[in-house]
Amino acid sequence: MAPKLHLQIDDRSGVPVYRQMMDQFIYYVAGGTLRPGDQIPSIRELAAALGVNPTTVVKAYTELERAGFVEKRHGKGAFIAANAQALTTAEQEDALRRAAKQLAVEATQLHMSTPKVIDVVREELGALSNDRATDEAPVKFAVMNGGR
């Protein structure tokens, strides 16, 4: 009913927060972690967990509702829509490819070697799967700060 989620917001990325949230919910549905009927965190709960304004979560949920992924019920909570369509395999690969391309462009401009890039990707993938094994909180708080 309420699978463990692990939402990650990157303030420095410039991507609107509500959009980052939207994408990640969609990916969770696409990957099957979130299924139709599942209750998702309340607006205030998610806002508090991620340290953003409730209105921002409202925007994300509202857009997700328009897109058919989410149903909000006044006084009750928010849920994955009954007819939420998972992304097609092609769409999922597109999403992955977009992020990969972004990485590739940066790496190329930085003159990074292919093995080096692959290494870092492996590390990050590994870090995430370990995380999931240990994590018990229903919604994981995650904001990237890091310095340039």
Next chain:
Amino acid sequence: MAPKLHLQIDDRSGVPVYRQMMDQFIYYVAGGTLRPGDQIPSIRELAAALGVNPTTVVKAYTELERAGFVEKRHGKGAFIAANAQALTTAEQEDALRRAAKQLAVEATQLHMSTPKVIDVVREELGALSNDRATDEAPVKFAVMNGGR
């Protein structure tokens, strides 16, 4: 003096255009492709090549100037600042890691297998290096559209 650049703007990403341009210039300097004294595309030229408003390029160049990477000269053009400091190795790795983490988070939420992810990254890296061999235009026009 004017190395071939390959700037890539992704409209759908939500990242401010001027910020995407900034990052990529910084990465080019960090990677050594752009060196102090090099002339970079004029505001209008870059704006036309990328299909964005000149004002947006102005913002990118102005911010890069504040950061010490660029010098604008009225009537002459824009240049890489004499004392433009390349990013430290640690900073470069941070930048790479940020993009990798983004990719890892998405992949995990989509339930993608590690080998699959690595494959796609390899493909994208390959696509870029081929590009560079063929490309002759001083500034490559690149805007991502792709549909969701």
Next chain:
DNA sequence: ACGACTGTTTGATGACAGCCACACACACGG
């Protein structure tokens, strides 16, 4: 009926990007 959850709405603020008129630098032809 109260209290503690839930979602809803409105207004203010600031960032982003577009349009348009202006000012400086230099090369060319009178």
Next chain:
DNA sequence: CCGTGTGTGTGGCTGTCATCAAACAGTCGT
């Protein structure tokens, strides 16, 4: 020597949108 043309960057104004803050309204258990 001067004017004109074409390149360059500069600056003001406007529309749109993301975010925040605070007040409003429905649901449910006691």
